[in-house]
Every structure is written in structure tokens, then in C-alpha cells.
Amino acid sequence: MFGGPLSSIALMLKASHRQIMMVGGLIAAASAIASSFAPNIETLIFTYGILVGGSLAVNYFAVNVTLGQYFLKKRALALGIATSGRGFGTFLLNYLSTKVISFYGMRGTFLILGGLFLNLTVYGALCRPLKPVIKQSPNISQNEQTSVNEMAGATNLGFEEEENKETRDEKCDDSNRRISEDIEPLPKVLRVRKSITSERVPSEIYNRKCNYYNATIFKNKYFYLLLAIYTTLAVGESFKLYVPLYAVSVGLSQEKGALIMSIHGIVGIVSVLLVGFMADIMHIPTSHLLMAASLSTSLGSILVPFCESIETLTLCAAINSIGTNFTISLRIVLISAILGRESIATAYGILSTLTGTLYIIYPSINGFVYEATQQFSVVFYFNAAITFLGSVLSCGIIYAQKTGKFVE
Template identity: 50%
Template sequence: MPFKIRNPVELSEAKTVTEPETELRPPDGDWGWAVCFAAFMTNFTITGMTSSSGIILLALLDLYNESISKTSLVGSIMAGGTMFGGPLTLVLMAFKVSHRQVIMLAGIVSSASAIASAFAPNVETLIFTYGALVGLSLAGAFFSANVVLGCYFTTKRALALGIANSGAGCGAIVLTYLTEKSISYYGMRGTFLLIAGIFLNLNVYGALCRPLKPVIKQRFKIPESRRNSSDEKKSVTNLGFIPEDEITSDAQSEKSVPSSEYIIEEIEEIPNTLQMRRLSAFSEKTPSDFGELKSTFADRSMYKNKYFYLLLFTFLFWSVGDSLFIYYPSYAKSVGLNREQGALVVSVFGAVCTVSQIITGILVDVLHIPNIYLFSASLFIMCLSIAFIPYCQTFATVVLDATIISMSYSCGIALRIVMVATVLGVEKMSAGYSILSSMIGIGYTVYPLITGNIYDMTRSFAFVFNLDAAFVSVGILLSFGLVYAQKKGKFYN
């Protein structure tokens, strides 16, 4: 029976059987909760500011007097850009940049871009500085923070991601309200300077995402004479062997190892080595060069998986829900509410989103409700709620409907990474989630542009929201295919 050694000991008669193997083992807790906090605050900052797009839109309309379709591009491109972080981050990995460095770099670039936005002379400049530059820089931080957390947990992954993603709701509560107050006191240009300071805090959150410590494994062959000696076995045990009654599970998982082989394991951090970079501090397979980057996205099994395409297009139609952040304040103003009440509606949206994502994690991890079933049901509820928006003419009814939409929309936010791992497997989670994020980013960018032009032509929010509900209904139909596959056991877990 093989023994496991916590610390390598010098065995003069041992012979090496295999080369050392290095792997990352998620702690499923411990420092992982500090990383969970960093991911929470990253989501708080990024999603909180994208949720403020509707309030910023009203201020920009007053400042530049442009059409709503053109001005809304500032917020929609920023929101869409934050979802293109997967491919962008993996390209940076080819230059030996870690996820930790990506988050910190995003803090510097986004802060500088927000400062430049304060001096923008027109909407076109803002589309570039605040829309494109801020959006793309935050994209890397958003992707890295969530992938980091996903790789720090295994059995508690859905719960940890639910907690971290609830930061998006908290950001919507706090930052939307602060943005509205800041615009009232300092104007839009002064508010951009305050936003720059908020983005700079990403450097602190990135610093918390320290590298995982790899486990080095090497097998040695112990001579028969030494193995058969009880005295020798006892002396070796005293040097660090785990007693036999403590390694039953390990022994069972290593049945393929001959009885004459001993597995020696040491946990240590290997800073600044090629192998550590390849393990990437957080992701299962982070490319260290362009050849590995190409192989990451050239996995044929991933592109041959028809259910992965169903997942992509289902989330493409789900992403229409983000346009509500942009148009809710404008709709509230159109029914007689003031800008502060419009900001309060978005804050309520975020508050419910915070609680709902944690509940989603509990439903999946504790009550074991299949995540595909839960997501499909949430799409149906979201579709009905969006279609009902035009009938909400008072502050109370607007808040009630926003609450229901938030509960259903947040389910998709909490389950994005979990569903990718379900459909493709954990080993393809990083590449799969980067593609899914890009698809969602397309939706975040395109839908506000479509609905903005429709509003300019019809001057009717009712038509806009009915169209949004129609898009979500297509996502419902696509989700039925995923439900069928889940029922038939086509997925990994």
C-alpha cells in the first residue's frame, strides 16, 4: 500500500520512478474567501458603474443635447466591452501576464480613461474614452476575478460565485445612488473624476488574488528489504509518513500505484518560473505563448458540442435584460417620476439582485436543483415581467416589477460560469466562459442600440419593452434544448 509523505525525506536507497509532477489544488476555502471578497468588490465596482449608465445617460442628454440612441452608445459600449474580457485576458496571458496583474492593470487604465472623459468635448469622444477604453480595460478585471474564484473552489463553487456576483447588486444599490448625488452636486464632468478614483481601487482587489501554491508530486521505489522491515517502516513513518488509518481514501484513489512505490508530496510556492506561469496562478490552462493560446481556443471537442452553441445563444437573448439598466431611469421620467426616483428603482433592482444571487447558489449547491432548470424558469419569469413594464405607471408598481425582473435576471448572472462547467466540463471552463462572455458582450452592445433607434422613431417605451420581451422569449425556447439535455444526462455534472 502506498504511503504519502507530507515533506520530502532523504531515502538513500530510494529510486525515482517518475519525473516530478506539479498541479494546483483548490483549497475550497481558507484564502479562497479573501479571493471571494476581491471578486465581490470587483463585481461591485464594475457592475455598479454599468448599472449607473441610465443615470449617466440622463445627465449626458442634458450636457450634449444629442439623440438618445447616440448618447446611449456610451453606456452600452462600456457594458458590452466589460464582457469581452475572456479573449483579451488570454491574449495577455501569452505575454506572461497573470490574472492578478490583469486586474491591477485594469484599475490603472480605466482610471486614466475616466479622467480623460471628464474633458471630453462631445459624445463621440466619450464613446471612445468612457465607452471603449473603460469597457475593455474593465473586461479583463471582470473575467479574471470570476475565473480566479472559480478555480479556488470545487464543491462550494456555486455558493462562492453567488456571493461574489452579489457584489454586482450591491454596486447597483450604492454606486447608482452615489452617481446621481454626485451629478447633482458636481455635474457630470466632476462625477467622471470621482469615478476614476473608484476604478483605481481595483489595484487593491487585484493584490488580494495571490497565486495558488502548487503541489509537487514524485514517486520513489523503495527496495523490498526496506519495505519488509517493520522497524525501518516505523522509522520512516516517524519522518513524516501519514499513518495508515489516515490515508485510506488516498490509498483507494491510487490503486494503480504498485505497492513498492511511495508517493512523496510537498506543497511549496514556485515564484517566477515557467511552470508556475503555465499553471497561471488561477486558471486550469492559461496559455504561456501564442501556440498554447491557439490550442486553448482550437479545442475541437468544445466547438463540436451542440449544447454549447445552445448555451451561447440562450445567453445572447438573456443579455437583453441589461438594457433595462440604461432605459429604466428614462422610462421612470416619462411616467412622471424624477431622476432621484429613477435612480432608486435601479438601486432596488440591485438590492434584490444581491440577495437573489446568494439564494441561487444555495438552491444549486444545498438543495441540488439542476442549474439548467433554474435558469430556464428564470427566463420565463423575466419575459413576463419585461412585457408588463408599460403597464407600470406609479412608483410602487415600477419598483415591484423591477424587483421581479431582478430576481429572474440575477439567476443568469450567478449561473454563467457554473453552466459553462456543466456543459463543457471544468477543464474547458476558462475558454468556454471567455466565449460566452463575448457573446453576452455583443448583446449588451447591440440591444441598447436597437432599442434606442426604435425609441427615436416611435417615441414609445412600450414598443421597446415589448420587443425586449420578444427577444427573451426566443431565449426561453432555446433553453428547452438545454433542459432536455440535462434530463438525458448529456452534461458533465
């Protein structure tokens, strides 16, 4: 999660998302291969823990922002499909890695992982910049429309940062990111009729640098509310740490505790696909899905102290997994809805840093709670109360969406 600020800094230094993913893949592959020659655990902490982890973190951030900018329609469904790969990877690669270690040994496994990470450079290369498609306006001729499309196509839109002499003096408008009035007038073909204003080349073409750092997000009160909600939801990650321990404390074996968490992961795969279907196909408001996800996360935690069998604990894990994975998939969708597509990179970087920090803090707090009470039930009640607070705060997001405060 700390990869967000690193990617944002790279973007501000004129790197593109495509370049970030390709370079990140190369560094991850080289670091994994270097790990196969590590003489001690201290070296592995640096080569695999920091270098590989940091490279994958940067890629994780860049690919989420790329998806958010690629899709205007069916964005939630697209993010859900992409996020499901994380669940499949967790479910399959943990098992395969164990088999690979037993056959090739630890050093051979690091070499194979390095080869897998090289594929990230290929995936990054496929994330090509988007070209805008200008809709046909009934008020202009076909030749004029063709000229507009050609001009739009000649300008790079999406993730590449290129200097353009005609746009050096352009400014980012605080309210709607439009071109400021003090720049050179638009070419004649774009000034054919005032009626094509809404149809012409998107302002992102002229304001590409605004896509990478957008200070106007700090003026949006609903963005702060979204940060507060995800501050409470971050405690849900502790569920995966304490359920296996609680299972052992009530007499179940460690293998059964691990099985419960495997089912938690499988349900997560289905959940990220389901939330996209509900948002984009069934057209359920994303703000309502956020509240439902918060309540599901809270319910999954508060029921655990009443469960002592593998069946009931698995049910609690499934309920918690649905809520947790819903909220993960909705991050980019809600950011783009509240702030607009051009603010995804900056806002998601801030949200990633916040949640990454809380993923460190909350387990420690839960540890102190358990040490003070010696009861796992208090830990789960504490987590349920925090996440329930998130569902209460989500009422503000529902209000914003119903009253038309969302940008998208």
C-alpha cells in the first residue's frame, strides 16, 4: 500500500504508468533472482522484502489507476474482474510454491519467481495510452468532425507525459479542470460552433499534468469522509490474523484454521466479481454497496465469539470476506465518482498510504487489547464496533450520491 506515493512521485517526474509498470517488473525480477544467491536472511529482507515488495507495490498502484482511467462504463465490473486475479493468485500460488520448493529448493524457487515477475514488463507494455473518441455532433459537417478526431488522435491521452509547446502555459482550473482563458485560442476547427463545446476534445488532452497531481481534492469534503470510512474499514484486515488463532483456542486444529482462511480467500474471488455485477449490471448505487460492505464486515466479526465449530466459523469468514473485498473493489470506483477520473492518481495514492499505515497500526492495537483482556472475543467486538462506525459514516456518501454531489 505504500507504493502509492512512490508511483505518484514518479508520475510527477513525467514517468508514465506504462513505464512504471515495466520498470517495476524488471526490478522485481532482478531482485527475486538476486534473492536466490542470498547468503543469509538479512540479505533476503533487503532483496525480497524491500526491493521485490516495493516494486510489486508500485505496480499494484499503477495498474489500479490505469484500470480506473481506462474504463468509463462498467468500471466496477472491470476492477472486480482484475481484482479477482489477486484471489486466484493467493489460492493457487501458495500451493504451487510449496510444491516447487520441495522439487527445486528455495534458491530455484526464487529463480522461477523472477521469471514470473518478468511478465509484468509485458503486461505494462500492453497498457497503451488511450486516444479520445470524439462523438459526432449534428451541428458540424463530416469533414470538420474528421479534423477534430485527427487532432484528438494526434494528441497523446491517458498515461504518457509529453511536452507540447502549445500547452505550456495552460492552467488547471480549480472547479472543473477546463482550459484557462488566458491561453492561445483553440484552432479554428475546434471553434466552428459553440455547440460542439461539450463534444470536443476532452480537457485532459490539454491538462495532462493535472492528472498526476491534483490539489483540488483537498477542497472536497466528501473525499475526507471517504478517508474516514476507509480508516475504520482497515481494521477488517486483522480478521485474517485472529480467526485461525481463535479456532485453535476453541479446540480446532491448525489445519482447520488454515482451511477456514482458504475458504475466506475463495469467497473473496466471488465477491469482487459480484460487486462489479451489482454496480454495473444491476445498477445498485455504489454508496449503498459501501454501506452494505461495512455492515457485512462488522457482522462477520461480531458473530465469531459465538462460534465454536468449523462450519459456523467458515460462515463468519465468508460474511467478512464479502464485506472486505467489496470495499477493496469500490476504492477506485468511489474515488472517480466523488472526484473525477483526473484525480484518481493523487487521491488513490493518499488512500493507499493511509490504509497501508493502518494495516500496521490496527494489528498492534488488537494485540494490546488481547494482552490486556486475554480474550479473543473482546478483539472481535472491538473490530466490529470500528467497522460499524464506518457503515454509519457511509450515510454521508449515500447523501452525496443522492443529491448529485458526485462528479461522475
